[in-house]
Amino acid sequence: MYSYKEKYGEYLSRIEARLKKFYEELDCKPDVLDESLKYSLKSGGKRIRPVLMYAAADLLGFDDEALDDYALALELIHTYSLIHDDLPEMDNDDFRRGKPANHKVFGAGNAVLAGDGLLNTAYYILLSHCNDGKHCVDAAKFMCDCAGVKGMIAGQAADIYCAANAVKDGDMLDFIVKNKTGRLLSAAVATPAILSGGRYFVELRQFGEDLGMLFQLTDDVLDERGREDTLGKTTGKDREENKLTYVTFYGVEQCLVYADVLSSKCLGLLEGVGGDTRFLRDIVSFVRYRES
Amino acid sequence: MYSYKEKYGEYLSRIEARLKKFYEELDCKPDVLDESLKYSLKSGGKRIRPVLMYAAADLLGFDDEALDDYALALELIHTYSLIHDDLPEMDNDDFRRGKPANHKVFGAGNAVLAGDGLLNTAYYILLSHCNDGKHCVDAAKFMCDCAGVKGMIAGQAADIYCAANAVKDGDMLDFIVKNKTGRLLSAAVATPAILSGGRYFVELRQFGEDLGMLFQLTDDVLDERGREDTLGKTTGKDREENKLTYVTFYGVEQCLVYADVLSSKCLGLLEGVGGDTRFLRDIVSFVRYRES
Numbered sequence: 001m002y003s004y005k006e007k008y009g010e011y012l013s014r015i016e017a018r019l020k021k022f023y024e025e026l027d028c029k030p031d032v033l034d035e036s037l038k039y040s041l042k043s044g045g046k047r048i049r050p051v052l053m054y055a056a057a058d059l060l061g062f063d064d065e066a067l068d069d070y071a072l073a074l075e076l077i078h079t080y081s082l083i084h085d086d087l088p089e090m091d092n093d094d095f096r097r098g099k100p101a102n103h104k105v106f107g108a109g110n111a112v113l114a115g116d117g118l119l120n121t122a123y124y125i126l127l128s129h130c131n132d133g134k135h136c137v138d139a140a141k142f143m144c145d146c147a148g149v150k151g152m153i154a155g156q157a158a159d160i161y162c163a164a165n166a167v168k169d170g171d172m173l174d175f176i177v178k179n180k181t182g183r184l185l186s187a188a189v190a191t192p193a194i195l196s197g198g199r200y201f202v203e204l205r206q207f208g209e210d211l212g213m214l215f216q217l218t219d220d221v222l223d224e225r226g227r228e229d230t231l232g233k234t235t236g237k238d239r240e241e242n243k244l245t246y247v248t249f250y251g252v253e254q255c256l257v258y259a260d261v262l263s264s265k266c267l268g269l270l271e272g273v274g275g276d277t278r279f280l281r282d283i284v285s286f287v288r289y290r291e292s
Numbered sequence: 293m294y295s296y297k298e299k300y301g302e303y304l305s306r307i308e309a310r311l312k313k314f315y316e317e318l319d320c321k322p323d324v325l326d327e328s329l330k331y332s333l334k335s336g337g338k339r340i341r342p343v344l345m346y347a348a349a350d351l352l353g354f355d356d357e358a359l360d361d362y363a364l365a366l367e368l369i370h371t372y373s374l375i376h377d378d379l380p381e382m383d384n385d386d387f388r389r390g391k392p393a394n395h396k397v398f399g400a401g402n403a404v405l406a407g408d409g410l411l412n413t414a415y416y417i418l419l420s421h422c423n424d425g426k427h428c429v430d431a432a433k434f435m436c437d438c439a440g441v442k443g444m445i446a447g448q449a450a451d452i453y454c455a456a457n458a459v460k461d462g463d464m465l466d467f468i469v470k471n472k473t474g475r476l477l478s479a480a481v482a483t484p485a486i487l488s489g490g491r492y493f494v495e496l497r498q499f500g501e502d503l504g505m506l507f508q509l510t511d512d513v514l515d516e517r518g519r520e521d522t523l524g525k526t527t528g529k530d531r532e533e534n535k536l537t538y539v540t541f542y543g544v545e546q547c548l549v550y551a552d553v554l555s556s557k558c559l560g561l562l563e564g565v566g567g568d569t570r571f572l573r574d575i576v577s578f579v580r581y582r583e584s
Contacts, residue, residue, distance in 0.1 A: 033449035089400035108381035117441040123415040130422040130429040137422040144416045149409040157325035
């Protein structure tokens with residue numbers, strides 16, 4: 001009997017188990033580096049990227065132990081980006097997932113290094129699979145491209161550029177969200193497609209980008225509406241800092257309309273994909289209607 | 293007729309040509325990201341890592357066009373580390389190679405992203421060669437390990453730990469220098485050994501580490517003695533900040549003795565390597581007796 005909650009729990013357990021192994025094997029000096037690397041990873045969160053990767057792999061009937069390493073690498077890349085984004089010179093967030101941000105615990109210098117270390121380690125893991133076959137190299141390159149200077153990093157650079165220069169522009173906003181959030185979700189669902197030979201790659205890549213937009217929309221709405229204790233990070237901050245977000249640009253009501261449009265688009269894309277798409281459809285609803 | 297100067301110029305032209313192509317092809321948005329990525333790369337420097345890589349390849353008779361990409365990736369990794377090291381929360385250097393540091397021109401937020409972007413791009417380049425054959429994956433993994441949390445990043449983490457806690461310890465100092473400086477020079481000379489099948493890998497790896505120690509020793513001595521206009525970065529700063537360096541720990545005279553010991557060790561290692569080692573021997577002398 002299919003249950004979204006149980007399935008999510010199953011995927012979550014799988015990535016938590018892989019992370020646990022990672023913590024056990026990681027043994028860096030100095031201690032502060034070891035601790036700061038683990039601190040932000042252990043802070044948890046929804047692990048939505050690994051979960052999406054497992055779900056896409058299940059959908060495609062791709063079952064390979066190596067997938068755990070791709071999921072881990074993706075979570076490391078995501079976590080590095082959070083650590084660097086939270087830095088005082090970037091988004092200047094003191095809290096992340098209800099706990100003090102990495103730089104508040106270890107200092108900004110160590111936080112920069114923790115981010116660097118997670119990014120570098122992600123590529124070590126991906127490189128470790130590059131002799132597994134041609135698809136593995138393509139998968140690693142795709143993930144690298146999504147995370148890179150024409151992907152996530154470009155999105156963050158555009159984000160701080162707009163904040164610093166008070167830019168209010170819809171195209172720029174779409175560029176930021178597509179790259180900063182969409183590309184890594186795209187990596188989550190499209191990487192299994194590459195690993196299994198390319199089937200439904202186009203659909204899943206687009207699904208990931210659109211889900212990323214939807215995720216950011218609801219995040220912006222939650223930021224506007226939410227209370228600190230629910231979301232676990234400083235809220236209402238975007239507006240205070242006059243940041244370019246969907247809510248500050250379009251307002252909450254229009255955002256919710258846009259969210260419905262994107263939800264439909266995501267579900268439409270899944271119609272073009274064979275197999276059991278129930279979990280991915282449910283995750284679209286989850287992202288659309290989440291409260292935290 | 294062999295000439296060290298001409299040979300260095302030849303290797304330098306080769307990496308500058310590869311960098312020029314990289315600048316031309318790189319086309320990131322927003323503009324500030326594109327500019328900040330190129331700014332620190334264009335600031336030049338001795339390009340000693342690519343030069344060493346070309347020299348080691350020549351020594352081994354390894355001639356492959358892909359080497360330009362490995363040399364480029366290494367220079368990107370080195371440059372990212374300089375950008376992040378110069379940040380206010382790290383070594384807080386306002387000048388690098390006689391020009392304002394990246395964060396002084398573009399702000400600390402963009403400097404963090406420029407570093408992230410260079411690191412990520414380096415791995416995209418390395419991954420692009422991972423279908424060239426098994427040695428390519430091993431070479432990329434080795435470079436990644438040298439740059440990583442048990443290599444260069446560990447060295448920098450130990451460096452800021454010691455500075456923050458006023459640690460004065462000879463073993464810690466060796467750990468810092470071996471990892472922060474030695475490992476990337478090791479990557480420079482040992483990567484061609486891996487690419488060409490493993491011959492002299494052990495000797496060259498050790499040579500790189502020792503040359504890195506020698507490089508740091510003379511750097512520390514230059515920092516103590518040098519004038520700002522010669523070296524192009526703020527000098528005497530290490531002492532002011534009470535940083536753990538060879539000079540602050542052993543004093544200049546003992547450093548020069550240690551430098552001679554390391555020079556001899558480097559030359560001894562080259563005796564175990566076949567082929568024309570003249571250039572690498574000359575580079576040892578260059579590093580030992582450099583004025584800038």
